[in-house]
Amino acid sequence: MKSVLKIAFATSLVTFPLAASAETFVVLGTPGANLDAAVTAAGGRIKKRLASIDVVVAEGGSGFRAAVGGKAGVAAVAADRKIKWIPKGERAVFRDADVVNPPNNPAGIDPRFNLQWGHTAIKAVDAWKMGYEGHGARVAVLDGGFQLNHPDIAGRYDPSCTADMTGEGIAYGPNSDDDTGIFAHGMHTAGTIGAARNGVGTIGVAPKATLCLVKVLFNSGSGSFEDVAAGIIYAADRSVDVISMSLGGSLQKSEEGASTLRQLIDRAVSYAYKKGALVIVSAGNDGQSADSPKTTGTPANLIHLPSDSPQAISISATAPHGWGKNQNVFLDNPASYTNYGRSVINLAGPGGDYTPSVTGDCTVAGVTRPCYIFDFVFSTGAANSYYWSIGTSMATPHVSGVAALIVSKYGKMHPAKLRAYLNAGADDLGVSAHDPYYGNGRVNAARSLSK
Known part of the structure; x- marks a missing residue:
């Protein structure tokens, strides 16, 4: 049997090394926007591209959210977060x-x-x-x-x-x-x-x-x-x-x-x-x-x-x-x-x-x-x-x-x-x-x- 992919890489999903100390943000773009340029100009670095839905995941410092939010083609930006997704009470x-x-x-x-x-x-x-x-x-x-x-x-x-x-x-x-x-x-x-x-x-x-x-x-x-x-x-x-x-x-x-x-x-x-x-x-x-x-x-x-x-x-x-x-x-x-x-x-x-x-x-x-x-x-x-x-x-x-x-x-x-x-x-x-x-x-x- 073929081995299973440990990380998924598709044309719409590309990952990059993650810096040791930076917050992670999701940046939503308008169709066709150059989000890479917007992130770079705001002092951030691309972590992952979800090009199929005009989104990038980027890492940046404390001023990144405000900076990238004002760039052309950026529709919205928010800090990513980890939460509990398995509904409570579901234990075996x-x-x-x-x-x-x-x-x-x-x-x-x-x-x-x-x-x-x-x-x-x-x-x-x-x-x-x-x-x-x-x-x-x-x-x-x-x-x-x-x-x-x-x-x-x-x-x-x-x-x-x-x-x-x-x-x-x-x-x-x-x-x-x-x-x-x-x-x-x-x-x-x-x-x-x-x-x-x-x-x-x-x-x-x-x-x-x-x-x-x-x-x-x-x-x-x-x-x-x-x-x-x-x-x-x-x-x-x-x-x-x-x-x-x-x-x-x-x-x-x-x-x-x-x-x-x-x-x-x-x-x-x-x-x-x-x-x-x-x-x-x-x-x-x-x-x-x-x-x-x-x-x-x-x-x-x-x-x-x-x-x-x-x-x-x-x-x-x-x-x-x-x-x-x-x-x-x-x-x-x-x-x-x-x-x-x-x-x-x-x-x-x-x-x-x-x-x-x-x-x-x-x-x-x-x-x-x-x-x-x-x-x-x-x-x-x-x-x-x-x-x-x-x-x-x-x-x-x-x-x-x-x-x-x-x-x-x-x-x-x-x-x-x-x-x-x-x-x-x-x-x-x-x-x-x-x-x-x-x-x-x-x-x-x-x-x-x-x-």
Whole structure:
């Protein structure tokens, strides 16, 4: 197998050595502007070019921002920043290493498929029976680190479109939040989309889709705006059909530079859209309504990115209550933590939830755990392991997987058309037409493939 790029270099993405002591800025230009000249004249130095969206990342001293802001062709400038992009609360519980020798499962189904209630909710099996498993679809997963030799991932990703934007290295490893180095947020989301049907572990929603694994966040879940934007552009330049982003960062609208950083992400998402990629992102885990905030001024004064980008699809989370005790329970309760609001939610997907009232131990498919755990989403982790987790981050890859199934049937299409298939096939739950929790509905693979 080819080695994976450690740093991405494309015609639109060029990097330069970083000085030891200088602040980093994103400089947004007008179309055709000579940003190199503007940066040099302001006493700065180019660190990275994102020419596709008329942006450069530059380093400069204390007077650089004011100096470059007055140059011809410069539309906006702001200090780049590193923030936490992995929504709060998304930690794994209960490693499950026993994934190879399960109790009785149907022939051709991987050992732990029967723990994946989300596939039932979105009618993934019905889509497979129709003959569509994601073949021909390319899905970029932008996240933290990945274990490339994981048995459920190794045969599913394309090394030519897999890269690290952070400089930390593509692999997931121990960090302050996970000193075991086992729970990898990126692995969990990638496995939900495309874990192989191979007699091991779990199965992705689109097990024959090709994954492009792009590390834009450090293993801790933090990352810079420049790396996230660069990752979107990198993926868009590699003919992907879907860009799946189980991440989100919030800024106060009043913060200095917030508007510029939003423009940076908006430009990157718009570029991906124009290149033919549908960007699917998590709505966030704050349990907040964008229509009637629970806390005065919040989130009315917040920018949540990338989900606030006009051409991104924002995903809320659903979950069962007590599925470990009764597999016939309703699977589509709005998750307690999910952000919601008619103005922000486009579609819903299985994200799991924690329900304290679900007590005792349960056994499902030969696995015995506290009953509440089975309401979580089960997927791949690092160190050849599998984990349960909850969050809008877990809902997003379910939707991305359904999008891949649609592409496997109808072929490559404009993102607007792919979005229309998702909307048309979604189950209209809650308030008719557009619900604050479900948006246009919880995705349904079989219905989308029947349109």
